[in-house]
Amino acid sequence: MNFDKLLVATKFAPPRIGTRYIPRKQLLHHLRNTQHCTVALVSASAGFGKTILLVQWRQELMKSGAEVAWLSLSHEDKQLRGFCSYLLAAFQRMGIQIEEDMLQESSSGKSLDAVVAVVASEAEKIAKELYLIIDDYHYVEDPWAHRLMQKLLDHCPANLHFLIASRVSPPLSLRRLRLVDQVAEIGFTELPFDLDETRVFFEQNLSAVKLTADELRLIHDMTIGWPASLQLIAIMLRNRPQTREKLHSFLWRSTDLQAYLAEDVVAHLPSELTAFMESVSVCRRFNAELAAFITENDRAAELLKRAEDESLLIYRIESDDRSPWYRFHPLFGEFLASRLAHRGQGTVEALHRRASQWFAEHDFLVESVRHANLGGDLDFAVKAIEHAAPANWSLSYISPMLHLLDRLPQETLFAHPKLFFLGCLTYALTAHPGEAEQWLEKVRRSDAAKNPAISSKLALADATIALQRDDSKRAIDLLEPTYYNVSLDNRFLRYVYLSALAAAYLAAGRLSDSRRLLDDNPVPPEDRDTDVALIVESSRAGIFLIEGNVKEAARVGATILARAETACGRGSVPANLCATTLSDAYYELDRIDDAREVLANRTGVLRSSMPDVMARASLCHARLDMLQETPDVAVEFLQTQVAHFHSLGLDRPLAYMHAEQVKILLAKGDHVRATELVTKLNALGVTHRDAAGYRAEIPIIAALARSRLALANCNPGEALNTLEEVHRFAEKLGRARMLVMANLLAAIALADLKRHDEAAACLIQAVQSGATLGLVRTFLDEGERVSELLATLANNAALVATLDAPTAQYLDSMLGRFGRISPSAQGARKSNQGNASAQATLTPRELEILGLVSQAMSSKRIGLTLNITADTVNWNIRNILAKLGVSSRYDAMTWARRQGLIE
Numbered sequence: 001m002n003f004d005k006l007l008v009a010t011k012f013a014p015p016r017i018g019t020r021y022i023p024r025k026q027l028l029h030h031l032r033n034t035q036h037c038t039v040a041l042v043s044a045s046a047g048f049g050k051t052i053l054l055v056q057w058r059q060e061l062m063k064s065g066a067e068v069a070w071l072s073l074s075h076e077d078k079q080l081r082g083f084c085s086y087l088l089a090a091f092q093r094m095g096i097q098i099e100e101d102m103l104q105e106s107s108s109g110k111s112l113d114a115v116v117a118v119v120a121s122e123a124e125k126i127a128k129e130l131y132l133i134i135d136d137y138h139y140v141e142d143p144w145a146h147r148l149m150q151k152l153l154d155h156c157p158a159n160l161h162f163l164i165a166s167r168v169s170p171p172l173s174l175r176r177l178r179l180v181d182q183v184a185e186i187g188f189t190e191l192p193f194d195l196d197e198t199r200v201f202f203e204q205n206l207s208a209v210k211l212t213a214d215e216l217r218l219i220h221d222m223t224i225g226w227p228a229s230l231q232l233i234a235i236m237l238r239n240r241p242q243t244r245e246k247l248h249s250f251l252w253r254s255t256d257l258q259a260y261l262a263e264d265v266v267a268h269l270p271s272e273l274t275a276f277m278e279s280v281s282v283c284r285r286f287n288a289e290l291a292a293f294i295t296e297n298d299r300a301a302e303l304l305k306r307a308e309d310e311s312l313l314i315y316r317i318e319s320d321d322r323s324p325w326y327r328f329h330p331l332f333g334e335f336l337a338s339r340l341a342h343r344g345q346g347t348v349e350a351l352h353r354r355a356s357q358w359f360a361e362h363d364f365l366v367e368s369v370r371h372a373n374l375g376g377d378l379d380f381a382v383k384a385i386e387h388a389a390p391a392n393w394s395l396s397y398i399s400p401m402l403h404l405l406d407r408l409p410q411e412t413l414f415a416h417p418k419l420f421f422l423g424c425l426t427y428a429l430t431a432h433p434g435e436a437e438q439w440l441e442k443v444r445r446s447d448a449a450k451n452p453a454i455s456s457k458l459a460l461a462d463a464t465i466a467l468q469r470d471d472s473k474r475a476i477d478l479l480e481p482t483y484y485n486v487s488l489d490n491r492f493l494r495y496v497y498l499s500a501l502a503a504a505y506l507a508a509g510r511l512s513d514s515r516r517l518l519d520d521n522p523v524p525p526e527d528r529d530t531d532v533a534l535i536v537e538s539s540r541a542g543i544f545l546i547e548g549n550v551k552e553a554a555r556v557g558a559t560i561l562a563r564a565e566t567a568c569g570r571g572s573v574p575a576n577l578c579a580t581t582l583s584d585a586y587y588e589l590d591r592i593d594d595a596r597e598v599l600a601n602r603t604g605v606l607r608s609s610m611p612d613v614m615a616r617a618s619l620c621h622a623r624l625d626m627l628q629e630t631p632d633v634a635v636e637f638l639q640t641q642v643a644h645f646h647s648l649g650l651d652r653p654l655a656y657m658h659a660e661q662v663k664i665l666l667a668k669g670d671h672v673r674a675t676e677l678v679t680k681l682n683a684l685g686v687t688h689r690d691a692a693g694y695r696a697e698i699p700i701i702a703a704l705a706r707s708r709l710a711l712a713n714c715n716p717g718e719a720l721n722t723l724e725e726v727h728r729f730a731e732k733l734g735r736a737r738m739l740v741m742a743n744l745l746a747a748i749a750l751a752d753l754k755r756h757d758e759a760a761a762c763l764i765q766a767v768q769s770g771a772t773l774g775l776v777r778t779f780l781d782e783g784e785r786v787s788e789l790l791a792t793l794a795n796n797a798a799l800v801a802t803l804d805a806p807t808a809q810y811l812d813s814m815l816g817r818f819g820r821i822s823p824s825a826q827g828a829r830k831s832n833q834g835n836a837s838a839q840a841t842l843t844p845r846e847l848e849i850l851g852l853v854s855q856a857m858s859s860k861r862i863g864l865t866l867n868i869t870a871d872t873v874n875w876n877i878r879n880i881l882a883k884l885g886v887s888s889r890y891d892a893m894t895w896a897r898r899q900g901l902i903e
Helices: 025-032 051-065 082-095 100-107 110-127 144-154 175-179 193-206 213-223 226-239 241-253 255-265 270-279 286-296 298-310 330-343 343-359 365-374 378-388 394-406 410-415 417-429 433-445 458-468 473-486 493-506 509-520 533-549 550-568 575-587 592-599 611-628 631-646 651-668 671-687 693-712 716-733 738-754 756-773 785-796 796-801 806-816 821-834 843-852 860-865 870-884 889-898
Strands: 039-041 067-072 130-135 158-168 183-188 314-317 325-328
Touching: 025 039, 025 051, 025 144, 025 183, 025 458, 039 410, 051 067, 051 158, 051 286, 051 821, 067 241, 067 738, 082 110, 082 130, 082 144, 082 158, 100 213, 110 158, 110 241, 130 325, 144 533, 158 756, 175 550, 183 738, 213 241, 213 330, 213 592, 213 611, 226 255, 241 533, 255 330, 255 806, 270 286, 286 298, 286 343, 298 314, 298 433, 314 860, 325 330, 343 365, 343 378, 365 378, 378 417, 394 533, 394 575, 410 458, 417 433, 417 458, 433 458, 433 473, 458 473, 458 493, 473 493, 473 693, 493 509, 493 533, 493 693, 509 533, 550 651, 575 592, 592 611, 592 651, 611 631, 611 756, 611 870, 671 796, 671 860, 716 738, 738 756, 738 785, 756 806, 785 796, 806 889, 843 860, 843 870, 870 889
Parallel strands: 039 158, 039 183, 067 130, 130 158
Antiparallel strands: 314 325
């Protein structure tokens, strides 16, 4: 009898994955680096793309000449007989000869050692690398089957390798193999898509719907790149595109997702484990001790281990504790919480109260307050906050404090003066200046005002309110004497003082005072990763940005943002504040994809932050819309922000929104609407004519808009007169980018007046400053007129001769960005004619990469476009720079344009 005919042939063939799969470049790179290992384990819950990854790896192995066999297991293979039959048949398919009698004996549990010996001996005879891929190993239950697998791993020759995919950690002992570096592992933390893979997935699966960067980031943050959930979202958006408007709430309530989790993740679990996870889901993070206390289940540690071993969408998080801490995947946690709600509100509140008690006893006070709020134990929450204040307070208290303040009766607040003061500060820090002022007045009328420990800090609350009102002058007047004369008894208040005073100094143009303040008050190592200290450190990037040194702002900002996201989370206050500065710097450097990614799905910085943060984030968002969407989309967004800032009574951000609309409308040729907005800006300018600090910018914003309108209306003389005011302000307050912008507009006006020498002088000043600071978009966003003036300057050999080498090179670079070629470049091009080496020096792939660089793509995006890794992109770019003898990718791009090799 032919034993092989009794087996299902399709189990030896991998599934077809179609053409829309996402290449898992990083994971394949990891497998490539570990392909010498005896075994590779790919383990995660359902829907994480384990099978697709193995299919991709199989294709790569076969291309390399390896012998590869595939085996898909099913429920019928849980016992030794079925498993062994298919396993040994798979060995035969890769050329390992096994007698049919041995197949029959081994499948009944006999002669396992003999089978292992034959497999090892026969595999060693084959002069190839052999790979056996076993998918869905979690179906195997028989201990004898696991024993057979263990023996094969322990005794296989060096050329035989196993790849095992499973929803649970296989019960195999791999300690010895790990010690000799013979185990490769890919699990729950590695399998999810990264943001670029999520983007490519939706580009391939939603041809009729183009997600915005904000929507894409929202989806990625909610799903953490879980492929199955992304597939469900893609189907939902294809079938019900109207759900896009309420994407956040709809995803949590998705019946398709709920059904998937119920049927594919928890259906097979014992009721005790499911009930345990539902109870623990009240916590955002948990460990075994906490879980045992909440659930009153002394088997908590065992159940957590099982949940982890079975890859039940649970993962470990970094902690200094010896006991590991865990989180559920956000979507799975919501699913469990919705099931828990069926037990009744009383049960849920009781679990929260027990969680609050445990967190309080272990000095995790933020979480204690949160759970006390949710458990309805307001008295406990008040006591916890008072215990924390002032020494242990941090910005992480803001959210639970806001919830608590909405629920506490006024008499409770009066009975707790420290809580009353913290309430004032919380409102002041969260764009609620009106509420903060009311509370502060109540504090002053209460007995608390007689307490020096509180009265000495009221100036801080007043100053914070002033900053929310954009009144930086009042903030300085309040903070300077207080900071230098009052002893601060806790680090939280000290860092709030520092960050507020540094911001107020920046507003007043006192950049050296702001820098000196930070230098005189360095953050000690033990505080470096606290949220308020990170805000203080992010002020340094803000100083560079105000000065116009965008390269340094980007360098410092990227470092601090990475620390803030690691220590406090992507949605934290320090991460959001730093992201605003970094996105502005990236935009100026023309790193458009990076700017969009940094700013994506950070609605807080657009709606509920400090005025300066909201203004800068809104401008960057609108400018990105202008480049990546359409002018109408940008104008519509700006109009929504106009309404928002008007409702808050913030005239400076409002003025910036109007001025940006004027710029876009003039570019579209809509002079009527632009004139209407300039009229509104002029009225704001008159209102704030004698203002100081940030509000002093309002007349200047209006002046810039008037100058643009005057140029558009062919009135360069009026524009020039208006720009003198802008020029004086920018010089006085150290606003380098504003000064360059004023010089560019002045150069246009002077050229229109035929005062060409003066126009050239203004333009040279702008180019010299731009070269020093690394400015890009300030020039590009002024459009074709600046392009023409730069070309005229480059054609004037006498003027170019006055430029130093870096400035001349910068001029060439900017011309290249405008798609123009300078005379020096044309000369170089002519000298290269007849010499094919200039073009032949770059390979087709290198030219392809340069073409994508010219589209402002990041290395990651180029890699995804060309189906190569970001590391490979960077390696190619380094080769290009070395071959051409240039120092930046943009210089290389300019060279390629000169040669006519890219558009």
